[in-house]
Amino acid sequence: MTASSGARRVVRTLREIPFLVWGPLLLAVVLAAGVAAGELVPRVGPGRIAELEAGVEVDTGPFLLTVERARVLDELPGVAEGDDTARALALVVTVSLTSDRTLSGAMLADSVALRGIDDDGPVPAPNVVVLADGSHLDALQPGLEYEVAMVWEQSAEHPEPVELDVEVTGRTLRDSAIDGAAQWLDRTPVAAGTVPVTPMDSQAGADNR
Amino acid sequence: MRHRRRAGWRPIMGTVSVGALLVVALALGQAVERFLPSRDDTLRxxxxxxxxxxxxxxxxxxxxxxxxxxxxxxxxxxxxxxxxxxxxxxxxxxxxxxxxxxxxxxxxxxxxxxxxxxxxxxxxxxxxxxxxxxxxxxxxxxxxxxxxxxxxxxxxxxxxxxxxxxxxxxxxxxxxxxxxxxxxxxxxxxxxxxxxxxxxxxxxxx
The missing domain is CATH 2.60.40.1240 (Immunoglobulin-like)
Incomplete structure (x- = not known):
């Protein structure tokens, strides 16, 4: 049997199959090919973590924030009452909202974490203080920019850091599967990097910025 | 062979007609839904x-x-x-x-x-x-x-x-x-x- 006669036999066989059989089969093959093509397209977006740099703005979803500088302090009155057993680590951050509604300061505190502060994983900021008046930032209003200090306490047993390892977490605005309300969900790291520390200053009590 | 082919066209045309009617019905449904008040409007x-x-x-x-x-x-x-x-x-x-x-x-x-x-x-x-x-x-x-x-x-x-x-x-x-x-x-x-x-x-x- 030659190749051409074999091909003619295949074609003849296919012609005898009813349309109602090969039509849906062909449709299924086309749809499967489309799905496979979608899976094979390289995705860009969630999962890629940008390099964090001091002075460079990061879009976390709900916030536009810039880590300006890092400080290590003996204490920060009213926030971290340091003693010989602990020191205060602070990031000065400027932040504004992307949304048109009030957001809680707790979400901002949860968006910036320090890695290597102790023996556990990234630690979100326990204190967020407005530099202008020393108040706790418990709510951010749309259209305003806030300059804040995000403050952590670290045991003095750890060596004094020369840089802070920072991880910024982002969120996506979508409808909740529970109640259908639009919420900032799906916490995902969006930026990470180190910020050099301004060394401990003998005038830290007078100038905590 | 020609007799089998001619008879095979009728079920095909029937299937295509049913499919076309389904598509028309879906399109009409979409158009009607566009003019009805949304769920957000009724709950405002x-x-x-x-x-x-x-x-x-x-x-x-x-x-x-x-x-x-x-x-x-x-x-x-x-x-x-x-x-x-x-x-x-x-x-x-x-x-x-x-x-x-x-x-x-x-x-x-x-x-x-x-x-x-x-x-x-x-x-x-x-x-x-x-x-x-x-x-x-x-x-x-x-x-x-x-x-x-x-x-x-x-x-x-x-x-x-x-x-x-x-x-x-x-x-x-x-x-x-x-x-x-x-x-x-x-x-x-x-x-x-x-x-x-x-x-x-x-x-x-x-």
Whole structure:
């Protein structure tokens, strides 16, 4: 049997199959090919973590924030009452909202974490203080920019850091599967990097910025 | 062979006709749904518009909004706060109707639709709990806004704290009567404005 006669036999066989059989089969093959093509397209977006740099703005979803500088302090009155057993680590951050509604300061505190502060994983900021008046930032209003200090306490047993390892977490605005309300969900790291520390200053009590 | 081919076309045409009818029916359904009211429309709250100095009657009570004041500094029971925008302080009189009632949702809405919630330490609002029916409750709210949000701002009040629960209920929306001139005057004021604590009774004449 030659190749051409074999091909003619295949074609003849296919012609005898009813349309109602090969039509849906062909449709299924086309749809499967489309799905496979979608899976094979390289995705860009969630999962890629940008390099964090001091002075460079990061879009976390709900916030536009810039880590300006890092400080290590003996204490920060009213926030971290340091003693010989602990020191205060602070990031000065400027932040504004992307949304048109009030957001809680707790979400901002949860968006910036320090890695290597102790023996556990990234630690979100326990204190967020407005530099202008020393108040706790418990709510951010749309259209305003806030300059804040995000403050952590670290045991003095750890060596004094020369840089802070920072991880910024982002969120996506979508409808909740529970109640259908639009919420900032799906916490995902969006930026990470180190910020050099301004060394401990003998005038830290007078100038905590 | 030719007889088999000719007879095979009838079921194919039948299948295609059924498919075409299905597509037409789906398209008609889509078109009809576009003209029906959406679920959000049927669940929207009933906004009752008011003005400063005039009592506004709602399902759960009467609200009267007083003349607002502003500054870049707020003196509140929780501390002294400063803002890069403007603090707007609004006095409110609420008289509950029928049963004890709180006003748990208070916000300022600007002309662009941005919403600035009160109820945090930096944006204080205290009703001292539910107001007793027939007894006026005097309270104040303070909200920090960007300067460009002051002109045309409205105060929005409702009994439930979650705005999703305002469906099909009365919501008071009172135009504060503020202008760009007010915004500029307050943006340069650092003497401060004081938030008074809430109390029951009539407001003394100013």
């Amino acid at each position: 709250p009933f906004e009752r518009a008011g003005v400063v100095g005039e009592p506004l009657s709602l399902r759960y009570g009467t609200i009267e909004v007083g003349q607002p004041d502003g500054s870049t500094v707020l003196h509140a029971p929780g501390g002294v706060y400063s803002t890069t925008g403007v603090y707007v302080v609004v006095p409110i009189t609420f008289t509950a109707k029928g049963e004890p009632q709180p006003l748990a949702y208070v916000a300022i809405r600007d002309a662009e639709g941005r919403v600035y919630r009160a109820g945090s330490r930096r944006n204080p609002w205290s009703m001292l709990g539910a107001a007793q029916p027939g007894i006026p409750r005097q309270a104040q709210i303070a909200v920090e806004l960007p300067v460009d949000a002051v002109a045309g701002a409205q105060v929005v009040l409702a009994p439930r704290p979650n705005d999703m629960d305002h469906r099909r209920d009365d919501v008071a929306v009172v135009d504060l009567g503020l202008t760009a001139t007010d915004a500029q005057e307050w943006a340069t004021d650092d003497d401060g404005v004081t938030l008074e604590p809430a109390y029951d009774g009539e407001r003394p004449p100013s």
